[in-house]
Amino acid sequence: MKKIHTLLNAGFLFLLAAFLLGGLAVAVLRPKEINFYENRPANRLHRPTLGTFLDTTFQDSVEDGLSDQILMAQTFKKAYNDGSSQLLLDLISGFLESHPQQYIYVRGMYFFGSDHLVYGPWALEDADHAGRMAQKAEGLNRLMDAHPDLDFYAYYVEKDTDINFMTGVKAEGYEYLRDRLDVPKGHMARFQIDSFDEFRQYFFRTDHHWNCYGSYKGYQEVAKLLGVDEPLLEPQEELLLPYTFSGSKTASAGIKDVYWEDFPVYRFDYPEMEITAKSGPLADYGQLEECLAGQLEKADYGICYGGDLDAVVFDTGRKDREDILVIGDSYDNAILKLVASHFHKTHSIDLRYNDDFSFSQYVRENPVDKVLFIGNMDYYVMEEFLPED
Amino acid sequence: MVFSSLSFLYFFFPVCVVFYYLSKNRVWRNTVLLVASLGFYAWGEPKNIVLLLLASLVAYLCGLWMEHLGGKGRPGGRKAVFILGVVLLTGNLFVFKYLNFFCRNLSVFLPVSVPDLALPIGISFYTFQILSYLIDLYRGEIALQRNYFYLTLYVSFFPQLIAGPIVRYQTIEDEILHRQETLDDVAAGGRRFIVGLAKKVLLANNVGAVATIIFGGRPEVYGSAMYWVAALCYALQIYFDFSGYSDMAIGLGRMFGFHFLENFNYPYISTSITDFWRRWHISLSTWFRDYIYIPLGGNRVKKSRWVLNLLVVWALTGFWHGAQWNFVLWGLYYGALLLVEKLFLGKYLDRCPKPVRWVYTMFFVLIGWVIFDLTDFSQMTAALRTMFAFIPTDLVRVIAADTAITTGVFYLAAGLVCSFPVLPWLKKKLPQTGPVLALENAACLGLLVLCVIYVISMSYNPFIYFRF
Numbered sequence: 001m002k003k004i005h006t007l008l009n010a011g012f013l014f015l016l017a018a019f020l021l022g023g024l025a026v027a028v029l030r031p032k033e034i035n036f037y038e039n040r041p042a043n044r045l046h047r048p049t050l051g052t053f054l055d056t057t058f059q060d061s062v063e064d065g066l067s068d069q070i071l072m073a074q075t076f077k078k079a080y081n082d083g084s085s086q087l088l089l090d091l092i093s094g095f096l097e098s099h100p101q102q103y104i105y106v107r108g109m110y111f112f113g114s115d116h117l118v119y120g121p122w123a124l125e126d127a128d129h130a131g132r133m134a135q136k137a138e139g140l141n142r143l144m145d146a147h148p149d150l151d152f153y154a155y156y157v158e159k160d161t162d163i164n165f166m167t168g169v170k171a172e173g174y175e176y177l178r179d180r181l182d183v184p185k186g187h188m189a190r191f192q193i194d195s196f197d198e199f200r201q202y203f204f205r206t207d208h209h210w211n212c213y214g215s216y217k218g219y220q221e222v223a224k225l226l227g228v229d230e231p232l233l234e235p236q237e238e239l240l241l242p243y244t245f246s247g248s249k250t251a252s253a254g255i256k257d258v259y260w261e262d263f264p265v266y267r268f269d270y271p272e273m274e275i276t277a278k279s280g281p282l283a284d285y286g287q288l289e290e291c292l293a294g295q296l297e298k299a300d301y302g303i304c305y306g307g308d309l310d311a312v313v314f315d316t317g318r319k320d321r322e323d324i325l326v327i328g329d330s331y332d333n334a335i336l337k338l339v340a341s342h343f344h345k346t347h348s349i350d351l352r353y354n355d356d357f358s359f360s361q362y363v364r365e366n367p368v369d370k371v372l373f374i375g376n377m378d379y380y381v382m383e384e385f386l387p388e389d
Numbered sequence: 390m391v392f393s394s395l396s397f398l399y400f401f402f403p404v405c406v407v408f409y410y411l412s413k414n415r416v417w418r419n420t421v422l423l424v425a426s427l428g429f430y431a432w433g434e435p436k437n438i439v440l441l442l443l444a445s446l447v448a449y450l451c452g453l454w455m456e457h458l459g460g461k462g463r464p465g466g467r468k469a470v471f472i473l474g475v476v477l478l479t480g481n482l483f484v485f486k487y488l489n490f491f492c493r494n495l496s497v498f499l500p501v502s503v504p505d506l507a508l509p510i511g512i513s514f515y516t517f518q519i520l521s522y523l524i525d526l527y528r529g530e531i532a533l534q535r536n537y538f539y540l541t542l543y544v545s546f547f548p549q550l551i552a553g554p555i556v557r558y559q560t561i562e563d564e565i566l567h568r569q570e571t572l573d574d575v576a577a578g579g580r581r582f583i584v585g586l587a588k589k590v591l592l593a594n595n596v597g598a599v600a601t602i603i604f605g606g607r608p609e610v611y612g613s614a615m616y617w618v619a620a621l622c623y624a625l626q627i628y629f630d631f632s633g634y635s636d637m638a639i640g641l642g643r644m645f646g647f648h649f650l651e652n653f654n655y656p657y658i659s660t661s662i663t664d665f666w667r668r669w670h671i672s673l674s675t676w677f678r679d680y681i682y683i684p685l686g687g688n689r690v691k692k693s694r695w696v697l698n699l700l701v702v703w704a705l706t707g708f709w710h711g712a713q714w715n716f717v718l719w720g721l722y723y724g725a726l727l728l729v730e731k732l733f734l735g736k737y738l739d740r741c742p743k744p745v746r747w748v749y750t751m752f753f754v755l756i757g758w759v760i761f762d763l764t765d766f767s768q769m770t771a772a773l774r775t776m777f778a779f780i781p782t783d784l785v786r787v788i789a790a791d792t793a794i795t796t797g798v799f800y801l802a803a804g805l806v807c808s809f810p811v812l813p814w815l816k817k818k819l820p821q822t823g824p825v826l827a828l829e830n831a832a833c834l835g836l837l838v839l840c841v842i843y844v845i846s847m848s849y850n851p852f853i854y855f856r857f
Contacts, residue, residue, distance in 0.1 A: 004823040009576035012830035066395035080846035
């Protein structure tokens, strides 16, 4: 009996040592370059120096490195996250269905209407949104004053942050901005959301962007705002991408890939246009056709409609038309080609990726007739979206 | 470094064990342990290691001096050196742990600035260990340790360095030089370590999250019932957190041939507050009993003096846990409860059925944990008021406020089961045969893998007892 116990104990210690030392050996001898699960470069173990040891940055880097590099680290992480997320969703699914008119908090996000992931409602007083929006308006007013030769327009995209779906009370960010922004009458409009039913219709369930119905409505309103007097593009057909889609909100809630939705798209017959990014000519902006053909590993809003490029120019070659500069956030991605169909050149700028952007210089080098500011509440609050003159 | 970090599990622990068992003799093995222990401490607090070495040096030099004076027949001088050592060590603890607190309180009345000193990890634990060495040496209960490195090994030995248990020198005096490591001991230590790790990673962190959600929320959302649930969750969190750490410390010690005393004995089956304190943090309560309460006269004094002694000891016990008023209140709360039990309630309690005594004990223990957990007095009083205000609980609002509470229920159920002596009962029932041991080993390895999965995936991983 004693011998069997000794053998079993020896076996236990051998397996324990193999598990821990094996994990360490893999981390040291065969480090991975990329953490595919989290879609980023993998943390690696670094050599210590006296300085990094004393300020404990070396120690922190070892912990980070091991969490990416030990044997099966990414498999473990995925198994835990998927398992715990699925368990949570299974536990609350009945509750979600029976309480559709209630905000239900899930790891930093809310469910509303049983199946829609939404942000909680904001108020202008929160995080000094009002003050920041007033500053932004002042900045835009200065810019407009400095360029009286240009026509400026503003389009505000209301979304879930702009309304409390339970009470119907709105943040009134649009009204606050309208009262402070000196655009000519009729040069400002909004994508209006007054109820959850409207929101459900026009926005993804798992992503913060508008869906094809929302973006098409946005295009119609923007075209009207800009005074487009020709027929608008009509969708040729409505299709579903052959992918399941887990948007940004599922990532925030840690339920990516276990909570998903369909991704409907419209197909349009766009006029011929040359599309040029800073890096050179593009075959297309967005990969809608590849997505529809199922040729890509995954599909999301940015992949399908076009990502947040620092600068991109759409040229229809129609010199009889006006030129426009669109300064926006990712909401404009889905409508850029639609809007560009009605202009000669459409310049799109995303200020988050243009640290040294100078408005004056840009319009001097790329003459335009109209300028459109387009974005959601974040866009009209965050300083990084304010163009420097 | 904490035991539940990947740096410890995958790097420090296996490398230390390998070097230890590759070393030929006791001197080399002790050297490996000393270097590893200093490295372990320096990993988290590179600069404060000087403080630890100096505290150890003070005890070492005072010990030598006391021996020298004792040999020359100068008990007065010996006593003076002893007092000097105690003053230096407690002074060190006072400066780094309590000076901010005193200055902050004084600054209300006087123009005193708060020095804002950072609390060195484990200072309360290692100071109490060193004090026990000095006091026991003064009392003649242990022999002088003439080797500074061995004394430093005792003080800094990594399994118990930063969160206890408070190991007295006499417990491991012989084992520093004359211990025997056996394969069975190493395996048993490994299993104990894994069980402790599982308590910490699987149970403490997850039930603790429920308490954090509720105590951090608005009382009107959760109502009285959920505040009691939160108190229960915190009670389980602190138990599994601290007893888990003690299990890991005891297990690691055993892997290197040391046998520490138990620090917990299923405190939540206690049937009185007196019983609770015989089962909770045993090394601390016996330390205060032997080094403060009994020297003050214990219960062999006038009743009024005895009452004072008891309250002083419990105020100090509370204060040891942290430089905040709520800890003092928590200590006095237990002092008062023990007084009431000893003065008159005890004899009535003895006549009550066990379940009644258990409910009585848990009721006061849960309230105690609310006082302990919520350092902010307004939050604490709001929580206590909510617990007793009979505010109805609307479960729909509770779940809607944070759905994470639903998964917490699983961990709460598991925690409740594991806080009772189910495993020892099971072990007693099952014969110690090969298949049973094989099953135990497999279960431990499975638990280890599960813990690693949790550790990799969770960033929230602190030990509560680190701050003491």
